[in-house]
Amino acid sequence: MRLKDEVILITGGGSGLGRALVDRFVAEGAKVAVLDKSVDRIRQLESDYGKDVVGIVGDVRSMEDQKLAASRCVSAFGKIDTLIPNAGIWDYNTSLADLPEDTIDEAFDEIFQVNVKGYILAVKACLPALVASRGNVICTISNAGFYPNGGGPLYTATKHAVVGLVRELAYGLAPYVRVNGVGVGGINTDLRGLSSLKMSERSISEIPLAELLQDALPIGRMPNPEEYTGAYVFFATRSDSAPATGALLNFDGGMGVRGLFSTVGGKDLLEKLNIERGDENGH
Ligand SMILES: NC(=O)c1ccc[n+]([C@@H]2O[C@H](COP(=O)([O-])OP(=O)(O)OC[C@H]3O[C@@H](n4cnc5c(N)ncnc54)[C@H](O)[C@@H]3O)[C@@H](O)[C@H]2O)c1
Known part of the structure; x- marks a missing residue:
């Protein structure tokens, strides 16, 4: 119960990573508010x-919905x-090459509105409460915020943004609010596509x-x-992360440390060290 009495607001907390975050934060003793369109x-x-x-229930692209989420969280x-x-x-x-010119x-507008504007509006709506609590923001990024091929140019551009x-x-919210990001990797979720590219289903x-x-993945x-x-x-x-602001954590199974010729540089370590398969954890 590391987060007893802490209050967390998560956008997109209805499914996938967001839902896992809700489950974990509640288990850690926190109260949680969720803004989701579903x-x-x-x-x-x-x-x-x-x-x-x-x-x-609301859309992250709407300032009004974001303000409602912030105020419902504070009133609850x-x-x-x-x-x-x-x-x-x-x-x-x-x-x-595959993006039809007329789409x-x-x-561009659809994906930037959700993946980037949705983040800006969330911080804007919560800013007075975050400054008052000397709180923090944790942005979900992606391996696509750092490396190519986790999306096409549109998705990758949003995550770099x-x-x-x-x-x-x-920088701008210091010293009152810390802002950090987690570059998560591939996850089996219900992540959807763009309706403008007929991919929403x-x-x-x-x-x-x-x-x-x-x-x-190296792992x-x-x-x-x-x-x-x-x-x-x-x-x-x-108490654990006070020095962290502007920190970006690559948390993606090691995408940045794949080798030129193979993914796993140490795959023959067990043989070299004479460790029986299954003994990796010391038992
Ligand atoms: N799944 C992956 O492999 C993967 C990898 C790297 C990063 N990510 C990132 O993780 C984050 C969470 O995605 P996920 O994989 O859990 O997807 P998901 O679709 O399972 O969950 C996203 C949630 O956001 C909600 N949502 C979508 N658009 C919304 C809108 N306009 N307004 C309000 N709610 C909206 C959906 O209803 C859904 O409940 C995203 O930022 C995604 O880019 C996912």
Whole structure:
């Protein structure tokens, strides 16, 4: 119970990573408010958690909805200690060559509105409460905030923009509000595509991500949504993370340390060190 009496507001907390964050923060003793566009998911959260979670149905692209979420959170729980801008959409790695010319205006606006403007509006709406609590912001980024091929040019540009946002806000809101980012990697969620590219009915869960990432990641497997939550608990825990602002944590299974010729540089370590397979953890 590291976060007893702390209050967290998460956007996109109805599904996937956001839902895992709600579960983890409640387990850590926090009260949680969630802004999500899905009525069903918000209802589910409220029925699962009763008074520990307040749900607000709304769109992250709307200042009005973001302000409603901030004020409902403060009226239910008295404050906001941590804001997690997290709701996002994906472009299914659509390359520039494959982007039809006449969709670019709309697709660009759609993905930047959700993935970037949605984050800016969330911080704007929560700013008075965050300054009052000397709180912090933890932005969900992505491996696509750092490396190519986690999306097409549109998605990758939005996630790089969030990296810039973390740095700018960390500077601009200091010394009152700390702002950090977590560059999570592939996760089996319900991440959706852009409606302007006719991809809103597609879900990342239909892609065999676990299989693809098994060979692509140095850690050798795709992490579960729950395994990504510890980084957020760290940044939200004042006593552990006070020096961190403007910090970007690559938390993606090691995408930045893949080798030129193979993904796993130490795959023959067990043989070299005469350690039986299954003895890796010392038993
Ligand atoms: N799934 C992955 O492999 C992966 C990898 C790296 C980063 N991410 C990032 O993780 C974050 C969470 O995505 P996820 O994978 O958990 O997806 P998800 O679709 O399972 O969850 C996102 C939630 O956000 C909500 N949402 C979407 N658009 C919204 C809007 N306009 N207004 C309000 N709510 C909205 C959805 O209803 C959903 O409940 C995103 O920022 C995504 O870019 C995901």
